[in-house]
Amino acid sequence: MVRAPCCEKMGMKKGPWTPEEDQVLIDYIQRYGHGNWRALPKQAGLLRCGKSCRLRWINYLRPDLKRGNFSKEEEDTIIRLHEVLGNRWSAIAARLPGRTDNEIKNVWHTHLKKRVKQNPATPDTIRQSMKIDECNEHVEIDSNPLKLSTHQLFQRPGCIPLSPQQQSSSDLSSSGTDSSIVTTSEYLNRPMKDDQSVDDDENVWWEELSAEKQANLEYSEANPADTQLQFPSSSLVYRPHNDESMDFWLNLYMEAGEWPELPEL
DNA sequence: AAAGGTCGCAACCGCGGGAAT
DNA sequence: AATTCCCGCGGTTGCGACCTT
Numbered sequence: 256m257v258r259a260p261c262c263e264k265m266g267m268k269k270g271p272w273t274p275e276e277d278q279v280l281i282d283y284i285q286r287y288g289h290g291n292w293r294a295l296p297k298q299a300g301l302l303r304c305g306k307s308c309r310l311r312w313i314n315y316l317r318p319d320l321k322r323g324n325f326s327k328e329e330e331d332t333i334i335r336l337h338e339v340l341g342n343r344w345s346a347i348a349a350r351l352p353g354r355t356d357n358e359i360k361n362v363w364h365t366h367l368k369k370r371v372k373q374n375p376a377t378p379d380t381i382r383q384s385m386k387i388d389e390c391n392e393h394v395e396i397d398s399n400p401l402k403l404s405t406h407q408l409f410q411r412p413g414c415i416p417l418s419p420q421q422q423s424s425s426d427l428s429s430s431g432t433d434s435s436i437v438t439t440s441e442y443l444n445r446p447m448k449d450d451q452s453v454d455d456d457e458n459v460w461w462e463e464l465s466a467e468k469q470a471n472l473e474y475s476e477a478n479p480a481d482t483q484l485q486f487p488s489s490s491l492v493y494r495p496h497n498d499e500s501m502d503f504w505l506n507l508y509m510e511a512g513e514w515p516e517l518p519e520l
Numbered sequence: 521a522a523a524g525g526t527c528g529c530a531a532c533c534g535c536g537g538g539a540a541t
Numbered sequence: 542a543a544t545t546c547c548c549g550c551g552g553t554t555g556c557g558a559c560c561t562t
Contacts, residue, residue, distance in 0.1 A: 271530070293547065310531065345550060356550075365528055532554075540546075
């Protein structure tokens with residue numbers, strides 16, 4: 256059964272909000288909060304659906320919104336984050352205080368997309384990323400939608416190197432020109448021996464690979480920043496196993512303006 | 521000055537995921 | 542376990558403002 260959109264209810268108003276409606280919504284939320292968006296309009300006396308109220312509050316009425324034009328720094332930040340995160344506007348907005356995902360999406364489509372297209376070399380990150388790609392073993396080319404955030408992140412450090420032991424023990428067929436280099440994709444697609452079960456779900460392989468390698472990683476739960484310094488070897492596979500560690504890498508990237516190099520022993 | 525085209529922004533829509541039942 | 546509900550997200554649209562001819 257398909258649920259009817261909430262706004263199709265008779266009597267629900269659509270279109271631009273009036274100042275009076277805005278004030279009703281502000282007054283209500285300031286007094287009672289917004290625990291249940293669906294119930295809110297009825298309780299507040301608004302002829303709007305909950306979805307419309309939520310959108311209006313989040314994108315326009317929230318007191319912590321910055322408003323006004325984006326600064327050059329904010330635009331650069333969006334470009335860099337977009338390169339890493341793609342169209343994940345809410346994730347980008349989470350790193351730009353006072354800005355909404357809708358606002359960022361609009362500014363991307365109206366200004367920044369053109370800017371990047373006209374001058375693709377302008378964001379230094381592109382060059383920097385290429386530089387990193389060149390100096391490391393290989394670039395992760397796998398794309399798994401379910402792991403997109405992690406994968407996109409690590410397409411830049413990209414370089415998720417496999418240990419030499421891993422390469423020699425997994426009986427890999429090398430399709431590349433350099434047999435000492437194995438991408439994660441090649442690992443995941445490696446031919447199976449008879450006694451190895453083949454799982455169609457790449458996620459499983461990916462998870463197994465990660466779990467296997469995380470065991471060798473001295474990861475500090477208490478202080479993720481320590482993790483960077485605790486690679487037993489730069490040839491180990493590492494994958495952030497939660498959002499916190501992903502944020503750690505992303506913050507490093509944002510602060511430094513480039514991806515940190517994996518430490519060598 | 522007017523008509524047509526383009527831009528920018530606010531709002532809507534449909535979908536997916538997680539929580540609740 | 543299945544269904545329903547709600548929220549949040551990303552893509553898209555509508556329309557007023559501005560620009561060009």
